[in-house]
Amino acid sequence: MLELGASMQGLFGGRTPSGTGDVSRETSGLRSARPSLPFVRFQSPTRNERGTFTGVFGLVNGLARAGRLTAEQEAFRRANNDWYDANFTNPAHTDPSVYDVDVNPGAAAWFKVTARVFIERVDGYLSILETHGVPCEEVWSADPGVIVYEDEHQVVVVAGQ
Template structure:
């Protein structure tokens, strides 16, 4: 059974979404809030990640499409030890700047729109579509 891991914000952004670890770190960098040392580390870490791991949108351009795949979010496979180790450095960065995050784990992230050996993108289940099942009336 595959276990998927996600690190995301503890509070929603202005759009009501919970950004993942890389979006949170990129937001810090764009805001100019990083120290020069952390900004240099962030640039180098992103460059390294971009060479090591596939950007899902380069393979499946619509995997995050807001209409076709509303709420799609990325998950890491728990077996992706090297990727999770790299992610820990990003979490340390968030901790230094008091950006709250939470770790989520699941065996069913939702409807998968992209998958490779280390990650997947999935549309989360919704109550109405995935869990609400009318029960027959017994009488």
């Protein structure tokens, strides 16, 4: 498995998330200064065809489905997706209705800032996105919406109207 850190910049050319607005958004470097807000999400700054903001994993998986990743990027994606699958709870496995568009329209997952081991691994995904010119922003919030699922590391929310 690839290690994150300085070697990641060599593989993927570094990353700088972009975006503006909302509560607090990081737009430079590798998250050196973090706002004192309890939740963070990495997402496209542009709404998708469903009217939601695709998250970082969906953005990278979309590049993979389109055949745009290098062999190294795909190896990183696969190994880290497998790691997340093994170590991070999938809310839909606990509650199948959590992402049901009729029950929870626009539901989106946010990391709790205390979930550092999970957040740190996002840097490699962000590097891949930057290499491919796909914008992704880091959004911090004290209140991202109505919580419809919560565990030790994350919440899934439906944003307020």
